[in-house]
Amino acid sequence: MSSTMSHPQNQAMEPVGIGAGALTGHDVHREAPKGPQGLPPSNFYAPFRPKEIAGAVALIGYLVVLCAVWAAMMIFGDWAIVGLFRVLGASLPAAELWGNAIANILFVVLAFVMLLATLLTMGERKWSAFIQDRIGPNRARLPGLKNHAFWGIPHILADVGKMMTKEEVVPAMGNQTLFHLAPAIAFAPAVILFAVIPLSPDFTLWGEHLHIGVAPHLNQGLLYIFAIASIGVLGTSLGGWASNNKYGLLGAMRASAQMISYEVTLGLTLVGLMLIFGTLRLDSMMSQQTGHLFGFLPNWGVFYQPLAIVAYFAAASAEIKRAPFDLPEGDSEIVGYFIEYSGLKFGIYMIGEFVEVVVFAGLFTTLFFGGYHLPWGEGWLAGHLGPTWLAGLQVLTFLAKTVFFCWLSLAVRWTYPRFRYDQVMNLGWKLLLPASIANVALTGVVILAGGMHGAAIMGIVELVILLAWVVGAVGVRRSGKETLLPTESAAASEHG
């Protein structure tokens, strides 16, 4: 028994004796652990089996069908409500204005954003479990369906029940009004931010002129986003301050400093897009992202502004206060600005975070990844199916892209460790901000010199450099072996 239990460290120690390597433990890290404990499981590199591939295809199929049902619900709901206004005797422009607005508030903001955010609360727990080789929540069952865990979705109901029935503790010495108001102030901007995002172009269904998206024709689309997004910091800082708790206040301070710092970057990264598309309106940005660059690349923002994408993604993660930028919460150090909140108010903060994830995924899709546009074949589809069907497919595309970027945001959250506070500030002010300013300057110069075409070439060159950097083809290779940690390589060179 004892021979099989021997720790890898002992094995490394014995032959070396009391050498420097053994004392500092560098040898221990350099060799792969020998015992059965340290080895990866036998199936670590196993390929997918055919039935697993079939299962994967089926799962993706389910997801597409789900998004299609969602899209159909939006489109037909919109049509029905506009029709209802017509039947009730409204004039045509009024019916289209109010019908579209109300239907989109119902179906886009409530049924899509809220529902997706709710699903993401479970998605985060389940996906993080998969990332960490765990099963994740699977114990809550629906009545009568005791044998199926439904991927943990019944846990959402249990969570809601828990939040609603929990005792609400209100700190006696806090500011009562602000304490009750703060969750709403934090939550509302997140929801209404989605209003300007277009989910489809304008189209006609059975005689009604429809569009999916509450107010995509807003002239000041991007400014609206900046304005509303910066209100969010009020909710968190007021919440932390009003709860009269030092940890809450600390979280609020961190939140306000971080969010205000990164708002600058967030704004500046999008200036490049404004220069390229020459507009603040999201719907006209959309209509410019159709077609192809050089005949085959989708004409998306990603190919004009790759630098801005990296900066925007970091700044957006900081803006929605999720790891690696979750210092305002920092569950393990200070519980954060919502430390005194309980019950449904805490739930609102919690779901607000996921609403922000959805909203920023939607914005990311809209600004950089062509929004509702399919990458290829739109002209062919428009010719063969007609614009209405194409619009339906485009809503579906938008939903799929948004869900994907939600997933990416969550994967980022579960991959990187939390920054230290000075690192956050250094990254924001010393790296991202200069980079985004340089990006704006560069974009401006290139557009003046070469127009849209020049901007596209610049973007693609940038993208190639970034990709090459990531793949490791350029950049100075560190001397020594790649596998050594920096401290180890220093120690190794010390001792030859």
Add this chain to the structure above:
Amino acid sequence: MPIDTVTIREPDYGPRERLYLRELVRGLLITSRHFFRNLFGERDLNSEVGERQGANLIATVSYPEERRAYPPGYRGMHRLVPREDGKPRCVACYMCATVCPAQCIYIEAGEYDQEGIEKYPTRFEIDELRCIVCGFCVEACPKDAIRMDTGTHSPAVLSRPLATFDKEALLKGPAVSHPTDAITYGKSRRGEPLKH
């Protein structure tokens, strides 16, 4: 003897390390690899986790539904070993009760009236809640009459008295006989086991 010291220099990060874009992407690829393997791979329920097949990397054994077999030598619930005729091998010698550090074995001895037969327990109770599962009783027993080889652990109970198991509950499992049994349990002069 002077001790070797190691001076660890601050690592010299170039712009490439500072931006760590490549490392970010690599990290993301690792986590998404695990994610997709576990999402699409079918979970193998083999209780030997190291031998699981397929792309799924989840190593969990969801306990009440899936169970791992206990290893050989696992000290499980006690049992009183029966003789070939179904009576306990125990001769009520109190050795186990004496050695038990938790004082959780209670024995009352009785005596058979027939000639040539040793004592037997009229009561034999083990309080499994007090038992510390040390296995001393098994080693102390001169007659191999108590064993912990049932391969189960003591079950969860709803009240304390239910965790005290009596002779009838403990007497189970395969019978055991030893060549020396004749000396202990007695044989008639004609070589047949005595009827009790």
